[in-house]
Amino acid sequence: MIFFNKVTKIYPPYLNKEERVVLEDVSFRLNKGDFICLVGRSGAGKTTLFNLLLGEEKPTSGEVFFDGINVHKASVNNSHRIKRRIGTIFQDYKLLSSKTVYGNIAYAMEVTGSSDEEIARVVPKALSTVGLEKQAFQFPHQISGGEKQRTAIARALIHDPELILADEPTGDLDPYNARDVLNLLLEINKAGTTIILATHNKDIVNSVGRRVITIRDGKIASDSNQGKFIL
Numbered sequence: 001m002i003f004f005n006k007v008t009k010i011y012p013p014y015l016n017k018e019e020r021v022v023l024e025d026v027s028f029r030l031n032k033g034d035f036i037c038l039v040g041r042s043g044a045g046k047t048t049l050f051n052l053l054l055g056e057e058k059p060t061s062g063e064v065f066f067d068g069i070n071v072h073k074a075s076v077n078n079s080h081r082i083k084r085r086i087g088t089i090f091q092d093y094k095l096l097s098s099k100t101v102y103g104n105i106a107y108a109m110e111v112t113g114s115s116d117e118e119i120a121r122v123v124p125k126a127l128s129t130v131g132l133e134k135q136a137f138q139f140p141h142q143i144s145g146g147e148k149q150r151t152a153i154a155r156a157l158i159h160d161p162e163l164i165l166a167d168e169p170t171g172d173l174d175p176y177n178a179r180d181v182l183n184l185l186l187e188i189n190k191a192g193t194t195i196i197l198a199t200h201n202k203d204i205v206n207s208v209g210r211r212v213i214t215i216r217d218g219k220i221a222s223d224s225n226q227g228k229f230i231l
């Protein structure tokens with residue numbers, strides 16, 4: 001489903017900063033339905049790897065394929081289509097503070113032109129998947145961090161993505177909420193969605209016991225099934 005072929009990413013120098021080689025000759029494949037943990041120190045290039053996959057950054061050399069399509073050679077239409085097939089979740093949730101839980105999820109459908117009927121049908125389902133029926137009409141400042149992240153997960157699910165990129169989704173959560181979010185991601189994966197979880201959380205990586213790709217000094221330092229957290 002995903003193929004990074006000898007990808008190198010160098011950010012050019014700017015202001016007084018030197019050029020930065022973030023990824024160097026990185027290759028890996030991911031199959032549909034996989035759940036992988038992507039680990040590496042802060043600045044290792046995890047978010048960069050996600051941005052390459054989303055087509056938001058270009059590789060300096062090498063290619064990134066999503067279902068056989070070269071992400072960086074895709075037509076504008078195809079590249080929109082690829083993005084639609086990918087759901088994203090971030091550490092800081094990225095919710096709209098002026099909208100309720102329901103409104104945040106509905107908004108993601110409004111901007112892609114879904115009908116009111118479709119929104120009314122899909123949003124309650126997404127809310128029930130993440131267990132937030134009771135909080136539907138509360139605003140982000142009225143819910144807990146775990147509930148915010150579950151809202152973000154519901155929002156990521158509404159287009160029925162084939163792949164979810166979760167970028168340190170438990171970074172701001174206490175261990176209980178982190179565990180809830182992880183269990184939710186595991187359930188979503190069980191239902192068939194491929195997941196890449198970028199995280200610093202050792203306990204989470206070790207408890208998941210799935211494939212772990214570790215990036216160090218721009219390279220894949222290890223890639224093992226049922227891997228363990230190593231830095």
Ligand SMILES: Nc1ncnc2c1ncn2[C@@H]1O[C@H](COP(=O)(O)OP(=O)(O)OP(=O)(O)O)[C@@H](O)[C@H]1O
Nearest residue numbers: 011012020022040041042043044045046047048049
């Ligand atoms: N747009 C950019 N321009 C220049 N340098 C960048 C840019 N984006 C990221 N970098 C640099 O590339 C390196 C990798 O950044 P990236 O955000 O991918 O790391 P990360 O592994 O996600 O880190 P963290 O765990 O802290 O989120 C960092 O040194 C960062 O400063």
Ligand SMILES: [Mg+2]
Nearest residue numbers: 046047048167
């Ligand atoms: Mg990051």
